[in-house]
Amino acid sequence: MxxxxxxxxxxxxxxxxxxxxxxxLYDIGVxxxxxxxxxxxxxxxxxxxxxxxxxxxxxxxxxxxxxxKVATLSRGYKRKSKGFILANATSNADILGDEPFQYYSKFKDIIVAVDADRKNGIENLMRLKDKPxxxxxxxxxxxxxxxxxxxxxxxxxxxxxxxxxxxxxxxxxxxxxxxxxxxxxxxxxxxxxxxxxxxxxxxxxxxxxxxxxxxxxDYDSSVYNQNQSLEVLDINNKSKILLAGIAKPEPFFNYLRTKNDELLVFPDHHHFSESDILTLKNKAKDKIIITTEKDFVRLKTEILAEQLYYLPIKSxxxxxxxxxxxxxxxxxxxxxxxx
CATH class of the missing domain: 3.40.50 (Rossmann fold)
Structure with a gap:
């Protein structure tokens, strides 16, 4: 390579x-x-x-x-929609893209929108009744x-x-x-x-x-699913699946990995196919699966809620x-x- x-x-x-x-050409105004x-x-x-x-x-x-009043505006990389989309209760990662959907899921008091044309996106945001x-x-x-x-x-x-x-x-x-x-x-x-x-x-x-x-x-000391949390120290000795579909996942793996864990690596912003999900379920069986927040928003409807966890991070x-x-x-x- x-x-x-x-x-x-x-x-x-x-x-x-x-x-x-x-x-x-932008610098000189053309x-x-x-x-x-x-x-x-x-x-x-x-x-x-x-x-x-x-x-x-x-x-x-x-x-x-x-x-x-804060708004985020992203292009919505690899989303399956087009144009300006304002996040709402019916949105998901396919419509918004994984990162915007993560923002929408975590921060309930902000506006989340996607548009590859940022000018058009800002103009649409400024037309909102409750504008940012x-x-x-x-x-x-x-x-x-x-x-x-x-x-x-x-x-x-x-x-x-x-x-x-x-x-x-x-x-x-x-x-x-x-x-x-x-x-x-x-x-x-x-x-x-x-x-x-x-x-x-x-x-x-x-x-x-x-x-x-x-x-x-800054990695969290716990992992979370839709119903509960587990301390990282408490699961260190348990065999688990660690899954990441992000760029440069090594720090994520290094923080959680123990000798009995299996690592699954996918490309950044990967859309998980039915075959991917089936393979993951067969590998995991009764093990817990820990993934990144970005991957969690795409997988949480595909894997048993009590089996799939994510690790939050902060800057x-x-x-x-x-x-x-x-x-x-x-x-x-x-x-x-x-x-």
């Missing part, structure tokens, strides 16, 4: 020229970007998958939803048609964008120089004990005069959380007052 990626280097150069031309009279925060990355966008969006929901006061754009760093008021760029500690290269040789969606559009950068999936010296070295490698924060994944800042929170709250507050 590494050799193949190196052989595809000429295509990476071509891809870079195309994305650079597109960005340039392609029009649209701004809105509402605080809009875009969360995204330069690389493909696995940077922790979902826990970062959920962090912002928790931060903002006690004060403001702040909009979170999920995975929208490359969506130049909407000009967000605030950009949060995520990059994973073990795969920094500054060390990567363009697709298909590397994993970058656009040139690393486009990181300068960000208002802040969050280095995700760090060790909770990352030293100040290592943080400084990463900031120097990134080399931008932009506030850079460091966050880790947790290693330090400077109060400064990050104030930056976001100041942006939203100032933008709201200036409307």
């Amino acid at each position: 590494i050799l193949l990626r190196k052989l595809l280097f000429p295509f990476a150069i071509l891809y870079g020229l195309i994305t650079s031309l597109r960005n340039y 392609f029009k970007s649209y701004s809105f009279d509402i605080p809009v925060i875009a969360v995204g990355n330069l690389s493909v998958g696995g940077t922790g966008k979902t826990p970062q969006i959920e962090y912002l929901i928790r931060l903002l939803s006690t004060t403001y 006061e702040v909009i979170l754009l999920d995975d929208a760093y490359q969506h130049r048609r909407v000009k967000a008021g605030f950009y949060i760029l995520l990059t994973s500690y073990d795969d920094l964008y500054c060390d990567d290269f363009l697709l298909p040789t590397g994993n970058l969606r656009e040139n690393k120089s486009r990181a300068k559009r960000a208002n802040v950068i969050v280095v995700t999936k760090c060790s909770p004990t990352i030293s100040n010296d290592e943080q400084l070295k990463i900031k120097e490698r990134i080399g931008l005069n932009i506030p850079i924060y460091f966050s880790s994944i 947790k800042f290693v330090n400077q959380q109060a400064i990050f929170d104030k930056t976001i709250l100041d942006y939203v507050g100032t933008s709201s007052r200036n409307r």
Whole structure:
């Protein structure tokens, strides 16, 4: 695979020229970007998958939803619907996509919508009778048609964008120089004990005069199903099935895995077929199945409720959380007052 990626280097150069031309045409106004009279925060990355966008969006929901009416707007990756969809009691992961449905299932006081055309999505949200006061754009760093008021760029500690290269040789969606559009950068999936010296070295490698924060994944001490919870320590010695259909599932497995467990790995945003479900049931039998939250919302109607559990995660800042929170709250507050 590494050799193949190196052989595809000429295509990476071509891809870079195309994305650079597109960005340039937006920069000079040939392609029009649209701004809105509402605080809009875009969360995204330069690389493909696995940077922790979902826990970062959920962090912002928790931060903002006690004060403001929050809406999330996603494209609804791999959903089986088209156009603008507003989440309601009849929605599921097929209609919304797994991540938006997860937001809708967890946060009852927010608005959840999907639309591949973010401009159209925002316009529809602003027509609602109970319209939002702040909009979170999920995975929208490359969506130049909407000009967000605030950009949060995520990059994973073990795969920094500054060390990567363009697709298909590397994993970058656009040139690393486009990181300068960000208002802040969050280095995700760090060790909770990352030293100040290592943080400084990463900031120097990134080399931008932009506030850079460091966050880790905070795993829950329990797993949950629709009716009950189990302490992770209490199930360590039980044989179980661990299932993940996410990008970079290794930390999930490492947190839960013991020697008697069986691991099942599926592609990111995988739609589980009848054959997949049958195979899973045959493997599990009387074992419990533990999966990610994102996979749980797609599997919970297919597996016995008492057999299927999920492990919640949260984004947790290693330090400077109060400064990050104030930056976001100041942006939203100032933008709201200036409307």
